[in-house]
Structure formats: C-alpha cells, structure tokens
Amino acid sequence: xxxxxxxxxxxxxxxxxxxGTPTAMVIESLVILSQDVHRLFGGVVPxxxxxxxxxxxxxxxxxxxxxxxxxxxxxxxxxVTYAPGLVGALLVGTSYAKAFAYAHDVPVVPVHHLEGxxxxxxxxxxQAAPPFTALLVSGGHTLLLDVPAWGRYTLLGQTRDxxxxxxxxxxxxxxxxxxxxxxxxxxLAAMADRPExxxxxxxxxxxxxxxAVVTDEDYxxxxxxxxxxxxxxxxRKAEQAGTLEQDRASxxxxxxxxxxxxxxxxxxxxxxxxxRGRVVLGGGVAxxxxxxxxxxxxxxxxxxxxxxxxxxxxxxxxxMIAAAxxxxxxxxxRGAPTFTAVASMPLPGxxxxxxxxxx
Ligand code: KG4
Ligand code: ZN
Numbered sequence: 001x002x003x004x005x006x007x008x009x010x011x012x013x014x015x016x017x018x019x020g021t022p023t024a025m026v027i028e029s030l031v032i033l034s035q036d037v038h039r040l041f042g043g044v045v046p047x048x049x050x051x052x053x054x055x056x057x058x059x060x061x062x063x064x065x066x067x068x069x070x071x072x073x074x075x076x077x078x079x080v081t082y083a084p085g086l087v088g089a090l091l092v093g094t095s096y097a098k099a100f101a102y103a104h105d106v107p108v109v110p111v112h113h114l115e116g117x118x119x120x121x122x123x124x125x126x127q128a129a130p131p132f133t134a135l136l137v138s139g140g141h142t143l144l145l146d147v148p149a150w151g152r153y154t155l156l157g158q159t160r161d162x163x164x165x166x167x168x169x170x171x172x173x174x175x176x177x178x179x180x181x182x183x184x185x186x187x188l189a190a191m192a193d194r195p196e197x198x199x200x201x202x203x204x205x206x207x208x209x210x211x212a213v214v215t216d217e218d219y220x221x222x223x224x225x226x227x228x229x230x231x232x233x234x235x236r237k238a239e240q241a242g243t244l245e246q247d248r249a250s251x252x253x254x255x256x257x258x259x260x261x262x263x264x265x266x267x268x269x270x271x272x273x274x275x276r277g278r279v280v281l282g283g284g285v286a287x288x289x290x291x292x293x294x295x296x297x298x299x300x301x302x303x304x305x306x307x308x309x310x311x312x313x314x315x316x317x318x319x320m321i322a323a324a325x326x327x328x329x330x331x332x333x334r335g336a337p338t339f340t341a342v343a344s345m346p347l348p349g350x351x352x353x354x355x356x357x358x359x
Contacts, residue, residue: 001076001330002028004064004100005322006057008093009085009113010139011035011044012315013056017068017075018123018322022150022330027123029067030319031060032312042179043169050088057096064318072104079325082110082335083342084140090341098337109325110335113316114141114347117282119327120313120320128280128307133271135263135295138283139165139180144220144266146274146353150327154353156270157220160207164259164285167224171255174228174235175248185252186288192253201247201254203230205261220270222262231255260294268298279306287314 002019012035017028033056038044065071080097082090094110101108117136121128130152134145142159162170165182172181177188192200206223213219234251238244271279279299281292292308299306313320 001326002070002074003077003079003109003322003326003329004061004075005111005318005320005325006061006078006080006093006097007113007116007316007318007321008053008057008089009081009083010089010316011038011049011052012317013053013060014316014318014321015057015060015064016318016322017064017070018319018326020326022327023129024126025123025323025326027319028070029064030312030317031063031067032317033060039179042173044086046086046088049086050092053089053092057092060318061096061100072100072106075104075106077325077329078106078108079111079322079329080108081113081116081321082339083112083345085113085341085343087341087343090343094339094341098335098339107329107334109329109333110339111321111324111328112345112347113321114138114143114282115324116320118145118147118280119323120282120309120317121280121307123313123319123323124309125307127278127305131274131276132278132280132307133267133274133276134280134282135267135286136282137164137263137285137291139163139169141283142222142224142263143347144270145347146270146276147280151331151349153347153350155347155350156353157218157222157266160218160221160223161225162223162228164222164224164263165283167228167255167259168285170228171231171252174232175252180284182285182288185256186290188249189253189256189290192249199247199250201234201250203227203234203254203258205258208262208265214269214273220266222266224259227255227258256288256290260288260291263291264294264298267295271299271304277303277305279304281306281308282314284315287311
C-alpha cells in the first residue's frame, strides 16, 4: 500500500508518503513546515496556526508527492489527523484531505494524533511493534499504556495536571528560554555539572513514594504542576539572592531529573507488571536524550529493550500519521464522509484497566 499522510493538529504543517505493509513500512517522503512565528508569542496562537496551515498545506502535499516521485493516482489511501488538537488547525487538514480524496477517488482514513505518535517509532525500528509498554509524552499528553496489539490500548496511568512537554515549556519560560522549551532545557541541564553553575538543585519527585503499592490510585499516574511551582520558587529565590544566572543550569537539571525519575519509574512499573520486554517511547519529549538514557539504564540487565524515535519523527510529523493510517487502511477502515475535526477525543480502542497490574 502507499499512503499520503497529512498532519495539521498544532503548529507543524506536514505531509508524507509512506509505503509497505503494516509490519514493514518505508518513508518515501516527509515534509515538515514548522511555524516559527509562534516563538514570538511564547506559545501557539491557534488563529495564526490555522492561517499558516492554509497557506502551507498545498505546497507541503505537492512537495511530499514530488519527493516520493508519485502522483495522486498512485495512492491507495490518504491518512489525516482528525483529533485531538486545535480544532481550527485540524479542520484545515481534514477539509483538505477530504477534498483531495474526493477529487482523486482515493479513500480517506481519519487518524488519532496519539496513535500516530505510537507508530512513529515503528518507522525506524521494525521491532517496536506490540506487545509493548508505551510512554507517550508530548506537549499536550502524558499517557502510560499497555499495548497488547495495534489498536488495543490499555490506559494504565496519565498526568493529573500538566503534560510533560507542557511542564518543560513552562519551566523554560521561567528560566527565560525560548519556546518550545524542551530542547533548550535539555541543553542547559547538560551544563549543570560544571562547578561554576552553583549548588545542585533537587526537587521532590511528584507521585513517587518509597512504599508504593499497585493498588495505590497514583501508582502509574504523574503530576507536574507542583514541580513547576517548586521551580518557580527556586527561580524567585535565586533572583533575590542575585544568583539566577549561575543557578539556571542547575535548576534546569533539577527539574529534568525529577521528570525523568518519575517517568522512568512509572514505565518500569508498567513493563514489569505486564511482563513486557519492549518499551516504546513516543511524543516530542521522547527525543530527550537524558530521558531515553535513564529509561535504557533502568531496563539494562533486566531484559527490556527500549525504542525511541529520532527527533524528526518524535515531534509532530505526517509520516507517523501515514503509518497509523496504513495500518488502519490495511484492515479495510475508511472514514465516513461526515467525519470531522475534534479537539479532544480518547485514543480509539482505549480501555481503562482497573486491574492494571494484575494482568
Ligand atoms: O509531540 P509534540 O511535537 O507535539 C504535541 O503533540 O504536543 O511535542 C512537543 C513537545 C513540546 O512541549 C516540547 O517542548 C517537547 O515536546 N520537547 C522536548 C524535547 N524536544 C521537544 N521535551 C524535552 N526534551 C526535548 N529534547
Ligand atoms: Zn504530537
């Protein structure tokens, strides 16, 4: 099969062509137009995002088809993100995909953005296939899943407040770093070992207790808003003491370590309880090298293999949407002509497991 993917849920206008079978897929082309304009505002401005998708979508699709050396008639399906995301942004992608599908008589398959993030890793690692434990960490979501098969997702835990990426972005703002803040925080945190960067900062790990048991309500959940407040206090204290400049790296490191410890422990608990030998990381925060290393270290010697996407596929892109769409199209799925953009929607096939650890 050959599938054109379209992604416009947030601030990347992206189109890609992916071909193959659900177990062996190849990226034939991938175009990502990142909307840098939002940096000026320190966050995504929905109305501006929609307008930029409108101007970007036609050139993005044309370039993806051109790079792949194909024309519309060579496509077996069009996959498009329909949820969740900014509804005006999603509408540009879904309207375009439906019109394109109608004009060229190709079936269109609506794809859930988070299912796309799960498939991203498969595009680079053929073994990143179910069964596995998944940690989805993006700007809008933090989900811990058990995945016995594609399309079957058991929700083990999630954030009670801010998403992991959102916490990175907010802490970056407090430290005067640009948006999006994940990568700048990672870079700043890497400098914290140098002696000129003041005293090490330690922040309490949210929802990590020593004697946690699986019946605890928060055994698999996380929370990052208290951590963000703790960082705010540390920044204010350093400002008052006149040491902020030298403390910035240490604060960034303290924050990142707290997030990594929490996510690492939760994903380890989930993989152990469900006896999964594979862990798949997905979403923008998954390209954090320190997070990947910490999770790999945790599983080292315990028989667990950790798969993470490269930065280009970890952050929003249309190749992952094409991949999830190819899987669904191969199962005969087709979007109803009435499908439309939805701002908020759970993963298809998601079940909450009340006996999460007893599987
Ligand atoms: O998956 P994504 O591209 O968009 C959403 O679906 O939300 O994720 C974007 C998020 C942003 O919050 C960004 O700060 C974060 O991913 N991010 C990172 C890193 N690179 C991107 N967070 C931590 N470390 C990174 N290296
Ligand atoms: Zn995303």
